[in-house]
Amino acid sequence: MSWVGKSLRRKEDDRLVRGNGLFADDEQIEGMLHLYILRSPYAHARIRGIDTAAAESLAGVACVLTGADIKEQCDPYMQLGPEPCDKIIDLPLATDKVVFQGEPVAAVAAETAALAMDAGQLIEVDYEMLDAVVDPEQALEDKIVLHEAAGTNRVWHSVFEYGDVDKAFEDAAHVVKIERMHFHRFASTPVENNACVAEWTRQGDVDFLCNNSFIGFAVQLLAPGLRLPMEKIRARTYDIGGSFGVKIWNYVYMALAALASRKCDGRKVKWSETRTEHLLASGHGNERTFLDTEVALDKDGVITGIRSRHIDDCGAYTRYEPLGCVIWAQVLPATYGVRNFRIDFTQTVTNKCPVVPNRGYSRMQHLWFMERVVDICAHELGIPADEMRLKNYVREFPYETPNGCVYDSGDYPMMLEKAKELIGWDEWKKKQAEARKEGRWLGIGIGTTLDSGTNNFGQAQIMNPYLPFSGNSEVCVIRLDFDGSVIVTLGTGPSGQGHETATSQVVADELNIDPAMVTVRTGFDSAWNTFSGHSGTYASQFAVTGLSAVHGACQKLKVEMRQLASFMLEADEDDLEFGVGDEGPQLAVKGTDKAINYWFMSNVVNNNNALLGGNLADVTLNVRHVYRPPFEAPDTEKKFGNLTLTYAAQLHIAVIEIDKNTCRPNILAYAAVDDCGSVINPQIAAGQVHGATAHGIGAALLETFNYDETGNLLTATFSDYCPITSMNIPDIQYGHIESPSPFSYNGAKGMGEGGGAPLHTISAAIQDALHSEGIIVNESHHSAPKVFERVNAPNREKVVSVESR
Amino acid sequence: MYPAPFDYHRANSVDEAIGMLSDIGEGARVMAGGQSLLPVLKMRFDELTDIVDIGRIPDLNQIEENGNGVSIGALTTHSCIAASALAGSVPILLDCASGIADVQVRSRGTIGGSVASGDPSCDWPALLHTLDAEIQCQGPNGTRTLDINGFVEDLYQTALQPSEIITGIRFKRPGAGSGGAYCAFKRCAPAYPTTSVGVQLTITDGQVESARVALGSSGLTPIRAQQAEAELEGQSLGAGQIGRAADAAVAASDPVDDQRGSADFKRQLIAHLTKRAIGIAERRASGEQVVNSHEYY
Structure with a gap:
């Protein structure tokens, strides 16, 4: 009997669908205060003074925090980047200057949330407005500098060069040049906003109930920021309503709640973000511009070299950045066998919301770039889109990329075949030919993408050689409880991924019991869960990193159980087998009725240990396992090394007709094929694919953060930002293949992020529909008004050129 | 999201509501379903002193x-x-x-x-x-x-x-031979239309006896496109008439560039929606059942 691979109903759902989940904002405690954060209406301004007198005198206000408190009590958050990032001063409140609209300038704790907001409105901030810079290329001119101590907006720059690029261009039969491409700014908008309840106790400890999704990391940044030793900070989570990476960095706001509690003599303080605050000042996704791209191809259309200049816009602060300047290199050649690259990569700050990891973080942008390159070359050289992919796909695995990453397994041609079958490729090709005769704009687009999971933190050293991070790890503790039940605690908590279910399936298989007999503790508590500095739910890694820890812990527990049972049953360890008998889960001597059940094993160790033999002193039936993927530190000079352990793939095909009247891209058919190796729980995997597809379609067609030239965000409500709803999601034809990973014990690959496949696919379909109209799709956002603009100003002449020899 | 403090009054009759509004004077606002007012208050775009809630006055929902x-x-x-x-x-x-x-x-x-x-x-x-x-x-x-x-x-x-x-x-109630359609173009459910067009036609013996064409989200107020109506009235409907009506509707509109799209884009939509609404209205006028829903993108 194997539970892994079955669509076991999610254990979490019972409480969640009944409304019995516990989210940070659900916490209600007598006497708790509520925090309101006053935010800058300006994108760039000097703070000349703050008058809090009226707010402080309002009845029910417990305290007001301003930059003055912060200067006294905080140190700037540690910067991950080298010079000039290390000069950037990032604090929980702006002290002298604000650098994006929505940046916190003061905070009020009061008896009710409404009162706190009322008081906040009474705070008078004297701003001296400064010119803002929102365009990344203008920002790089440094005429307006955000962080004066850093002296420049250019926060990171390096060249990634592999192979012999110049020779590839010398030998090329065709060179395709693409002047400019742009990947737009959007975010993942989890259904639950950021929230926490903080208490600064009289003992000087800080306790958080929060929804941070990477506590192992957050505590390392929070503690020095608050001038506390790490062990003074306890952070707990229970249920988290989606994170997609955005909640990694909400420690910035957690600090404010803690400081308010401290100022209010340790009263608990709740902070709960509104949707507009979330859209304005939580964490956007990276915006990237690709300039002067040149693609070398041989006479058959095989791409032999790419050189390009990439500018990443990380918003006002380098919070998780400049890590994104390296993380894209996990998927340098995308799914293609290109060997020669020169990517000149620059990151700049601008007067916009800081970016933080968002589903598909940094790789999605690069994969979109690569997909556009392949797709534009196909259209320009007249090669059918499917053939172009087949000419260029990586086919042999494991495959070492030019920068030393190892693609573990895969079969992209088979995924293409499967997706074509699902969508009815041949039939659509015929319909397309007919539609074109009628002058209709119908396009069929392919998007192939990767979801690289279980990252090697050593890549951070490519960004900054002095960073003390490398490898990866996750932790699991498993024990037999007094009543014989199996209790598992993890080094991280989920934010919707179904950790409790997947973990139960693995444990059930390993111990040969029913998943219902396994209890996986919900949520996370830094005081009780053991965890590592890598522990967290991010970067598509639970199925491999997390479950490898669970699997390893099971092996250690089984060793102890066998030792114990062998002694108690006076049998050879090799003759024992795990199973479920009349008295529940047990270890039995094969072919006999001699058995010891889990309860008795636990009883012997915990309550009845006079029965134990002396050589079993180390048996505790409470074991901890740390899984460490076999990573080596990369060569930071050459920017070479294996940056991720597994590479899940997705291949989507979309058929889109653009309504000539409304310019609305109408999805007529959509297929999504997933390959995440061996699947732990097919229903959860399918759910992730559907979720990622919805996110990507939303980004491609609806969702965009638009700023005006003064740094004013124009899409700060859901009515303007327009997140995708069921009204806008087509039926998705879903399929999957399984290429087990040779690098994970279970053959699984992390797959939660999805690689932004719909962005690539929809761009390709629109390209296919509009190429004959003289349009090169060089942007990632395709709302109807955008398409209208595009068809009224064909750009092909300006954007692309082909030299053939 | 909390509105600034205000006093709340619930009226149980129309007379009581009018009395409350008169007594309070400026600063009082009427709330019915609250779906326009509450978001504005919660965003603190408007701060008023008093709300007179008429939402529970009996007999006004018939x-x-x-x-x-x-x-x-x-x-x-x-x-x-x-x-x-x-x-x-x-x-x-x-x-x-x-x-x-x-x-x-x-x-x-x-x-x-x-x-x-x-x-x-x-x-x-x-x-x-x-x-x-x-x-x-x-x-x-x-x-x-x-x-x-x-x-x-x-x-x-x-x-x-x-x-x-x-x-x-x-x-x-529109009589026999009369049919109408209202078409809006929207990004998604929670968003307002980018533009919308309503058309009601009364057609007798193949000739448009009367026409009404009205535009939403196309200017500072809802707009009745009378020239578009004139293009249709007294005519039998053909591509020429419909096209001229659509052009007239566009001419009557006064859209602006905003997050829903550029003014040029909206003008193209108004022309399209006008034609679409006329087409559906015509079919409905002839007694045909036509299912019509707003367009989403």
Whole structure:
């Protein structure tokens, strides 16, 4: 009997669908205060003074925090980047200057949330407005500098060069040049906003109930920021309503709640973000511009070299950045066998919301770039889109990329075949030919993408050689409880991924019991869960990193159980087998009725240990396992090394007709094929694919953060930002293949992020529909008004050129 | 999201509501379903001193038909209208009521509130132009009836006097040979339309006897496109007439660039929606059942 691979109903759902989940904002405690954060209406301004007198005198206000408190009590958050990032001063409140609209300038704790907001409105901030810079290329001119101590907006720059690029261009039969491409700014908008309840106790400890999704990391940044030793900070989570990476960095706001509690003599303080605050000042996704791209191809259309200049816009602060300047290199050649690259990569700050990891973080942008390159070359050289992919796909695995990453397994041609079958490729090709005769704009687009999971933190050293991070790890503790039940605690908590279910399936298989007999503790508590500095739910890694820890812990527990049972049953360890008998889960001597059940094993160790033999002193039936993927530190000079352990793939095909009247891209058919190796729980995997597809379609067609030239965000409500709803999601034809990973014990690959496949696919379909109209799709956002603009100003002449020899 | 403090008054009758509004004076605002007002208050775009809640006044949520006269109480919700027998037989009402925002908004929002908001993005004020509706109002000086034409005077500004409230909407049930359609182009459910067009046609012996063309989200107020109507009236419908009507509708519009799209984009949409609405209205006028829903992208 194997539970892994079955669509076991999610254990979490019972409480969640009944409304019995516990989210940070659900916490209600007598006497708790509520925090309101006053935010800058300006994108760039000097703070000349703050008058809090009226707010402080309002009845029910417990305290007001301003930059003055912060200067006294905080140190700037540690910067991950080298010079000039290390000069950037990032604090929980702006002290002298604000650098994006929505940046916190003061905070009020009061008896009710409404009162706190009322008081906040009474705070008078004297701003001296400064010119803002929102365009990344203008920002790089440094005429307006955000962080004066850093002296420049250019926060990171390096060249990634592999192979012999110049020779590839010398030998090329065709060179395709693409002047400019742009990947737009959007975010993942989890259904639950950021929230926490903080208490600064009289003992000087800080306790958080929060929804941070990477506590192992957050505590390392929070503690020095608050001038506390790490062990003074306890952070707990229970249920988290989606994170997609955005909640990694909400420690910035957690600090404010803690400081308010401290100022209010340790009263608990709740902070709960509104949707507009979330859209304005939580964490956007990276915006990237690709300039002067040149693609070398041989006479058959095989791409032999790419050189390009990439500018990443990380918003006002380098919070998780400049890590994104390296993380894209996990998927340098995308799914293609290109060997020669020169990517000149620059990151700049601008007067916009800081970016933080968002589903598909940094790789999605690069994969979109690569997909556009392949797709534009196909259209320009007249090669059918499917053939172009087949000419260029990586086919042999494991495959070492030019920068030393190892693609573990895969079969992209088979995924293409499967997706074509699902969508009815041949039939659509015929319909397309007919539609074109009628002058209709119908396009069929392919998007192939990767979801690289279980990252090697050593890549951070490519960004900054002095960073003390490398490898990866996750932790699991498993024990037999007094009543014989199996209790598992993890080094991280989920934010919707179904950790409790997947973990139960693995444990059930390993111990040969029913998943219902396994209890996986919900949520996370830094005081009780053991965890590592890598522990967290991010970067598509639970199925491999997390479950490898669970699997390893099971092996250690089984060793102890066998030792114990062998002694108690006076049998050879090799003759024992795990199973479920009349008295529940047990270890039995094969072919006999001699058995010891889990309860008795636990009883012997915990309550009845006079029965134990002396050589079993180390048996505790409470074991901890740390899984460490076999990573080596990369060569930071050459920017070479294996940056991720597994590479899940997705291949989507979309058929889109653009309504000539409304310019609305109408999805007529959509297929999504997933390959995440061996699947732990097919229903959860399918759910992730559907979720990622919805996110990507939303980004491609609806969702965009638009700023005006003064740094004013124009899409700060859901009515303007327009997140995708069921009204806008087509039926998705879903399929999957399984290429087990040779690098994970279970053959699984992390797959939660999805690689932004719909962005690539929809761009390709629109390209296919509009190429004959003289349009090169060089942007990632395709709302109807955008398409209208595009068809009224064909750009092909300006954007692309082909030299053939 | 918390509004600034205000005093709350619940009126149990229209007279009581008018009395409260008169007593409080400036600073008082009427709340019916709250679907326009509450978001504005929660964002603190508007801070007022008092809210007079008329939402529970009895008998203002009835749909009544008397002969060919129709009267819809001001507090009738979009959902109730969508589910009514009236909407079943006057499809332009169903087009409008069933497509407003999302189900939560439709369950709370009212037709009177939509008209009183003076918001050019609201669907009802535009649509009611196609039915030559009258707005029944009551204030300190008694009741009066205003034409929907000109009722919305400017952005968020209506002909309502201080302390005056809308009690109902009246119009004549379109007769045999009359058909209408309301088409909106929207990004997604919670968003206002990018633009919308309502058309009502009465066709006798293949000739348009009367036409109404009204535009929503196309300027500072809902706009009745009278030149477009003139292009249709007295004509038998063909591509030429419809095209000229669409051009006239575009000429009557006054859209601006915003997050929903550029003015040029909206003009193209208005032309398209006008043609589409005329087409559906024509088919409906001939007795055909046509399912019409708003377009989403």
